[in-house]
Amino acid sequence: MSRQAAEQAAAGTQRPEEQKWMQVSGLKKYFPAAGSTIFNRRYVKAVDDVSFDIRQGETLGLVGESGCGKSTLGRTLIRLYQPTAGEILFDGKDLGSLGGREMKDMRRRMQFIFQDPSASLNPRKTVRDILMEPYRIHNVGTEKEREERARFLMDRVGLESYYFSRYPHEMSGGQKQRVGIARALALRPELIVCDEAVSALDVSIQAQVINLLEELQEEFSLTYLFISHNLSIVHHISDRVAVMYLGKIVEIGPHDAIYERPAHPYSQALIAAIPSGDRREDRERILLTGDVPSPVNPPAGCRFHTRCQRCGAICRQETPPLREVEKDHFAACHFVGGSAAADPEQQITASAEK
């Protein structure tokens, strides 16, 4: 991955080929920690030196436990947060260096769908106002055209026109999320970051919204960064998957590689932890012990070593880089690349006694 990044950087301002549509390298986002003083600066390292790319037209799934920095990464990516360090190349431009007006133009091309539809829609605006606002901000069309487009969007996301002059509190969770999706679509973006876009919805509504997102992707040739803690949904929707742990991407690759041959011990444990709908399948379960350490003071070396059952001396000292396991599939583990990775004997199983 880092090699790719270097090559990309060397290629300079040349318009990136389709493969390198969005290129993130060395991205960091630190927040001041509680109790941090000017004499003793302490930071929550929410995103710490992350490099990856997003390809046009794909859905990249981003999974990890709460607090691992996946939402921060999504927000930093479209500069809702100013990155602490690193470079985000989008279509050849570094987003970090863009000024306010340029960034505003850029924002038309990238949108965000938030987790909680109730909290992300203005309760004092009607659906009509909510959907027309992006056009007003970006000065698109006349008032009448805006309304037409808003109606088109409503229709596209499957909302009856009855709701056009309604307020968010008059709608159900699923309907509100549809408004959120319609709003994100308004300016015909290329990239949409979906941050837990379906997590707050009931199972039957979840399926409706997932199907809608997939249809829209095809229709408007969208690229998604799909952030979720629900591994089954990410499996369903993604082309590639990135696994995050404590501010770092520990594994990234095509979705079938990640789900069938996870290389990093953390990904293995995550995938084993998914409750399967099938009772007859007697899986051996890798049970992680303990909790995620604090991102203020992450463990030295490999950040996962405190919970890893394969941990060796090197893991406590050196941070493993992302290494290629197979084509297009990278993992950051000292033991990956050799045969140990695929050896099931290495996976120490269910020990609830611990």
Place this chain on the structure above:
Amino acid sequence: MASKKQDAGRGEVLLQIEHLSVAFHTVEGVHNAVRDVSYTVQKGETLGVVGESGSGKSVTALSIMRLVPNPPGETTGGKILFDSRDLLSLPMEEINRIRGNEISMIFQEPMTSLNPIHTCGRQIMEPLLLHKGCGKQEARQRALEMMRLVGIPIPEQRIKEYPHQLSGGMRQRVMIAMALICQPKLLIADEPTTALDVTIQAQILELMKRLKRELNSSIIMITHDLGVIAEMCDRVVVMYAGQVVEISEIDGLFDHPYHPYTEGLIQSIPTIRPDRPKLYSIEGTVPNPFAMPKGCSFAPRCRYAKDLCREKSPALEDLGGGRAVRCWCWRDTGKRSAGTEEGGEAQ
């Protein structure tokens, strides 16, 4: 299956809910949150209760504990028999003796259901001091044991800490320790892992299975996650819009759901399978509680609905073998779903 060992104690009924109805009086009108719900919990079994938000699954559980706030809530009918006592008509002093002692509950959100101004130790010890008449020293010893059992590291340290000092998984363990300290006969777990991450969820589920084995308690597991149900439960009750729509042994339910809602739920969950078929989605949304459809409450969203379904509400039909379903056309569901499975496309 994992339940084989407990079969000795099975078949004996521990808790019996009969025709329970609960209504909430709100500004907008009367909301019948639970409508004529009946189910039983046998000794040593894990009963799953699934349903979407607003299906009445939590309100039923709260009724067992007599925790439905009144007003606005009101039990409008039914009985809840626990060891041949009707929990709904017992005086409050009796209920207080049962709560936390013979029946205890794990709530969804450990942060809001633990008391922030008392130490974890004090909260875990409280049921012992109240119900078992333990001395403080003994209670402390047993609290430490229980904390070790639920996998809280360094309990001597944790027992002095406050809930805000713990992580989500640890708080949930404290709740479980609290719920289990008196070795209840019945444990009600209301979405015990919904607020937790998958890896922590796996730990907690593993823990609950082990505790059930060791203490031989019965568990009512309320969740909307069918994956969790498949993993934990022996029998399942499916609820929709305040009613029980299907009761079944776990295997039967997943192999052959009879109610179209159950079928839709099972088909709408993304699974980890190499091929990724388009998800089936149940059209529409849960009906407005103040404007329940005439006839079957699921009819407006049902792909099998006939005229009869829109006219007349079906009764919960006992099919024998521990199965019951509330649907006019359950015979079709089975057939049609077998057909769609073979077709590979479920739309």
